[in-house]
Amino acid sequence: MNRVLLTGRLTRDPEMRALASGKHVTAFSVATNEYVGKGREKAEYHAVITWERLADICAQYLGRGSMVAIEGRLQTRQWDDEAGKRHWKTEVVAVSVEMLSGRRKKDYAADALAAQADAMGLEPADVDDDGTAAAILAAGDPEADEMEVAAVA
Numbered sequence: 001m002n003r004v005l006l007t008g009r010l011t012r013d014p015e016m017r018a019l020a021s022g023k024h025v026t027a028f029s030v031a032t033n034e035y036v037g038k039g040r041e042k043a044e045y046h047a048v049i050t051w052e053r054l055a056d057i058c059a060q061y062l063g064r065g066s067m068v069a070i071e072g073r074l075q076t077r078q079w080d081d082e083a084g085k086r087h088w089k090t091e092v093v094a095v096s097v098e099m100l101s102g103r104r105k106k107d108y109a110a111d112a113l114a115a116q117a118d119a120m121g122l123e124p125a126d127v128d129d130d131g132t133a134a135a136i137l138a139a140g141d142p143e144a145d146e147m148e149v150a151a152v153a
Helices: 050-063 107-121 142-146
Strands: 004-012 015-018 024-037 040-051 066-081 086-099 123-128 132-139 148-151
Touching: 004 040, 024 132, 024 148, 040 050, 050 086
Parallel strands: 040 086
Antiparallel strands: 004 024, 004 066, 015 024, 024 040, 066 086, 123 132, 132 148
């Protein structure tokens, strides 16, 4: 039986690409820890790929540091490079990915700020990658147009 169960954190943001056939594939890596005794841990890194709808979901909702539980199977691919050297890569083909860490803190901050801006009659202007969100007053008051409401995640 070829079955893999992993629980760990993403080491980088997922990379999604579309194949010529139109199928989507997302690749990322997951770090797991093995306890080797005397309070020491050994990190192990696993290449993971997802296909189709699961690939879309992983690319949209997962990011570096996200805790996930993965179920899938091991697959080994081989190919020859331009120099004729043979390469092998073993990866986990995930059939199920469970998000254990929930949404990222900056996502909550951005949603909360957007709801607050909407309730106050403000119009969301920006949500930066670092989690800083800004909203600028949409009313006609010239002084209010200069005012920014900011929240830092």
